[in-house]
Structure formats: C-alpha cells, structure tokens
Amino acid sequence: xxxxxxxxxxxxxxxxxxxxxxxxxxxxxxxxxxxxxxxxxxxxxxxxxxxxxxxxxxxxxxxxxxxxxxxxxxxxxxxxxxxxxxxxxxxxxxxxxxxxxxxxxxxxxxxxxxx
Amino acid sequence: xxxxxxxxxxxxxxxxxxxxxxxxxxxxxxxxxxxxxxxxxxxxxxxxxxxxxxxxxxxxxxxxxxxxxxxxxxxxxxxxxxxxxxxxxxxxxxxxxxxxxxxxxxxxxxxxx
Numbered sequence: 001x002x003x004x005x006x007x008x009x010x011x012x013x014x015x016x017x018x019x020x021x022x023x024x025x026x027x028x029x030x031x032x033x034x035x036x037x038x039x040x041x042x043x044x045x046x047x048x049x050x051x052x053x054x055x056x057x058x059x060x061x062x063x064x065x066x067x068x069x070x071x072x073x074x075x076x077x078x079x080x081x082x083x084x085x086x087x088x089x090x091x092x093x094x095x096x097x098x099x100x101x102x103x104x105x106x107x108x109x110x111x112x113x114x115x
Numbered sequence: 116x117x118x119x120x121x122x123x124x125x126x127x128x129x130x131x132x133x134x135x136x137x138x139x140x141x142x143x144x145x146x147x148x149x150x151x152x153x154x155x156x157x158x159x160x161x162x163x164x165x166x167x168x169x170x171x172x173x174x175x176x177x178x179x180x181x182x183x184x185x186x187x188x189x190x191x192x193x194x195x196x197x198x199x200x201x202x203x204x205x206x207x208x209x210x211x212x213x214x215x216x217x218x219x220x221x222x223x224x225x226x227x228x
Contacts, residue, residue, distance in 0.1 A: 037219075043203060045219035091158065101146040101209045101217050102171045105158035 002027045002094050006106035013082045014114050020067075021077045021109050023092030029053075031097040034068065036077045039108075040088040048090070051075065053097070082113045117141065119208050119220035127226045133194040136223045140187050140208030146170070147189035148217065149181060152203040161204075164189050165211045193225075201227045 003026045013019035025034070036048040051059045051068050058066050063083075067076045079086055092106040120139040128134050140147050148171075149161040160173040164183035181191040187208075193200055203224050207217040 042221065044221045045205065045207070047216055047218075050216065100171050101148040101163050101165070101207060101211060102160050102173075103148070103150075103158075103207075103217065104160070105150075107157045 002104045004092050004094050004104050004106035006092055006109050008109045010110045012112040017082055018080045021090050023075045025073050025094050029096055033095045034075045035093040037091045038088045084113050087113045119218050121220035121223050125224045128196050132196050135190050135192045136204055138189045138206035144208040144210055145187055146209045146211030148207045149191050150205045196227045198227050
C-alpha cells in the first residue's frame with residue numbers, strides 16, 4: 001500500500017519570501033509519479049508540479065520547484081517569491097506508473113501568504 | 116477547451132435516501148476517477164472508470180457505485196445515505212494512459228441530514 005505524509009498542517013509566509021512544504025511517502029513501487037496539487041477556496045484542485053520517479057532531475061515550474069530524494073522517499077515543494085494568490089491548501093500525491101488515474105493524497109498543508 | 120464539469124454543485128439529502136452525482140470529463144479523456152474529501156479522512160479514492168469499465172476501486176462499501184457511459188461521462192451513486200457520507204466529491208479526468216495529468220472538477224458538496 002502507498003502512504004503519503006505531510007507533517008505540516010499549517011504554514012505561513014510573507015509575500016515575496018520563499019517557503020518549503022514537506023512530503024514523505026512510502027511505497028514498494030520502483031517507478032511512480034509524485035504531484036503537488038493546490039486547492040484554493042474555490043475547491044478546484046489544480047496541478048502545481050509533477051515529478052517522474054525515474055527522472056533524477058528535480059522538476060521546476062516557474063516559481064515552484066521540488067526537491068525529490070528517491071532514496072529518502074521525500075518530495076518537498078519550494079515556492080519562491082510567494083504571492084497572495086498562493087494562499088491555498090497544498091496536497092502531495094502519489095500515483096503508480098500504471099496509467100491508472102488513482103491518486104493517493106497526503107492530508108494537506110494550509111499555506112497562508114501574508115501581505 | 117471546456118474543463119471537467121460536475122453537477123450538481125450542492126446537494127442536501129436525508130439519511131436513507133440515495134443520490135446520483137454526475138461528471139463530464141474533458142473532451143478526449145477516457146478515464147474518470149472519483150474522490151471523497153472530508154475533514155476527518157482527507158482525500159480518498161473511490162473508483163476509476165476507463166472506457167466504460169471500472170479499472171480500480173478504493174476501499175469503500177458497496178453503497179458507493181459508479182458507471183461510465185460511451186461518451187466518457189460518469190455518474191456515481193450512493194445508496195442508503197449515512198450522515199458520514201457528507202463530503203465534497205471530486206472527479207478527475209485524464210486520458211487514462213501513463214504520464215498524463217489528471218484534471219479535477221469543482222466538486223459536488225453533499226450534505227446528509
């Protein structure tokens with residue numbers, strides 16, 4: 001079974017500063033995908049960034065980047081130059097490399113960006 | 116292109132009733148997955164349909180069921196509603212092959228009274 005753990009229920013950051021959200025996971029799979037999703041008050045889940053486990057290079061999407069440590073089963077999200085619109089719940093998620101649309105989610109981190 | 120559409124957005128039902136929720140995926144997507152989101156249990160996978168067949172199933176009782184039509188639209192049904200079924204139900208569509216992104220709808224908020 002796959003488990004995803006987010007140990008920070010809430011975090012805050014000053015606008016324009018950098019924040020890192022933590023995520024660890026457990027799996028016996030050798031190949032898989034990891035995701036960070038954002039859920040703003042509108043409730044719509046939005047994909048922030050995706051990492052394929054067989055790729056050693058850390059994924060980057062504009063102000064968002066990850067630190068993927070496969071051996072440690074760690075997948076943290078770094079948000080640079082935080083903006084007010086980044087205020088949301090952030091979920092770390094795992095998916096097997098089978099094509100099945102089945103995500104295992106962590107419990108989420110509520111991020112507040114302070115003006 | 117149009118995103119994932121879930122209807123209705125809000126529902127209030129009474130214990131013991133049944134409910135049907137609908138999800139229209141993005142055009143060209145053949146996979147639809149359903150998730151239940153509650154404050155206590157977080158986001159939990161219910162089931163996935165791909166090309167009208169259930170491909171994966173989570174750990175939910177048989178009161179939760181679903182189906183997918185030939186146009187990839189999906190419905191989920193919950194029978195004999197319980198108070199604990201109150202939740203946000205999210206559906207996500209994808210092409211259904213590996214390395215494809217799942218796009219989520221805005222969810223249906225179900226309240227059981």
